[in-house]
Amino acid sequence: MSESIEKQVDPARRGLLVATCAVGGVAGLATAGAFVSTFQPSERAKAAGAPVEIDISGIKPGEMQVYEWRGKPVWVLKRTPEQLATLKETASEVADPESLKPYTMDLPDYCKNAANNRGHAGHEANLVVVGICPHLGCSPSQKFTPGPQPSLPDNWDGGFLCPCHGSTFDLAGRVFKNKPAPNNLDVPRYMYLSDTKIVIGKDEKGDA
Numbered sequence: 001m002s003e004s005i006e007k008q009v010d011p012a013r014r015g016l017l018v019a020t021c022a023v024g025g026v027a028g029l030a031t032a033g034a035f036v037s038t039f040q041p042s043e044r045a046k047a048a049g050a051p052v053e054i055d056i057s058g059i060k061p062g063e064m065q066v067y068e069w070r071g072k073p074v075w076v077l078k079r080t081p082e083q084l085a086t087l088k089e090t091a092s093e094v095a096d097p098e099s100l101k102p103y104t105m106d107l108p109d110y111c112k113n114a115a116n117n118r119g120h121a122g123h124e125a126n127l128v129v130v131g132i133c134p135h136l137g138c139s140p141s142q143k144f145t146p147g148p149q150p151s152l153p154d155n156w157d158g159g160f161l162c163p164c165h166g167s168t169f170d171l172a173g174r175v176f177k178n179k180p181a182p183n184n185l186d187v188p189r190y191m192y193l194s195d196t197k198i199v200i201g202k203d204e205k206g207d208a
């Protein structure tokens with residue numbers, strides 16, 4: 001979205017658009033069968049915002065799986081060493097490399113580290129983010145293949161592209177400079193129960 005159009009969207013309408021787009025994104029993903037349907041809580045508990053326990057053992061390095069928490073898509077990407085290395089390149093190209101300007105959730109302390117890869121301490125290869133674009137709430141697409149391709153720069157290292165207005169995010173979910181999205185993708189509060197089991201929406205401090 002151009003800057004002039006961006007300015008025409010008042011905050012109240014933007015909130016509505018975000019909510020509408022996010023619900024649409026979840027519905028679309030559900031239709032496409034992209035969600036993993038092994039949620040532990042009941043539907044009623046989920047609607048109330050209960051934490052969700054997920055099993056990430058089936059995700060291969062370099063692959064991502066989509067889960068659902070509070071009606072939002074939550075992505076878990078198992079980053080390869082090569083993918084993690086790209087974050088050094090993108091650090092100077094993203095708008096908020098240290099995630100100092102949160103979208104709707106503060107970056108949890110256990111996801112802050114010197115590499116700014118936003119992975120959980122002890123499990124830094126795994127990226128866990130809410131897959132909702134901070135611009136107007138669309139769900140960005142995976143663009144993990146590096147190199148020139150439509151709608152992306154020639155030096156693309158892999159990341160995510162929002163199909164609505166072209167915001168791009170690196171493999172830590174950090175938005176690139178001069179894009180419509182004003183913030184990085186949210187990192188929810190979560191905790192590891194084991195190397196392969198995560199609870200989304202809860203950590204050592206309690207429920208999110």
Ligand code: FES
Nearest residue numbers: 133135136162165
């Ligand atoms: S919703 Fe506008 S760039 Fe993502």
